[in-house]
Amino acid sequence: MFTRRFSLPVAGITVTLLAASTAVLPAAAAAPQFLVAGIQYDPAGTDTRTNAHINQEYISIRNNTTRPLSLKGYRIRDAASHVYFFPPTFVLKARSTVLVHTGKGRNSANHLYWGSGNYIWNNTGDTARLQNAANTVIDFCTYQQVTGRVAVKC
Template identity: 55%
Template sequence: MNQEFFTIRNISTRPINLSGFRVLDVANHVFVFPRGYVLAGRTTAIVRTGKNRNRALTLYWNQGNYIWNNTGDTARFQTPAGKTFDTCTYKAVTGRYRVAC
């Protein structure tokens, strides 16, 4: 499961507090950024589907199954209040194993 992941990048120079922000797929599997999680400016963090201990730039969803559909899916990035902030939709393409939004 740890081969499946998404990344989130802070393109600003200022840190962003992501506490309580959520990422959901079409089936409403929900990842919630942990309390106190701050992403430094110009930094990218990885969120892996599988299980392990969170680190500064690698977080774990702690799921026992894969989340993202190989045939296509939509990731929704939401505020702690549930307002959709951004989305990324992809469809299957033969030979492609990464999607960038």
């Protein structure tokens, strides 16, 4: 089970929608420009704390529009307040997804690296929040531990 929430400006008022995994939004409701697409929170095998294994843990962020968009000032935050800031020059292509790996590596158009030496996403459950430069939550995904599951689509 996971939960998604996003806010939409409607006629000068901000409307907050809360949707469970089985909810269908009305056609008139526009999706956010960016969304948390999924989280790989439990890499295969034993947690070795090597950079290669830590990088198998990641969160995916999707550009939901038909144009490239800057993520300058955007951040990802988990329930324990670990924070990742997107590079100021990073632009996500239209209808594309970027994986933000937990460990260290070289950034590219579709792979960014948090730079952590430890795991971020809890196997027992966590919440990922995507926030804009004004610290407004654009989208979030909350998951709970499910036996045999190692990732969640949000």
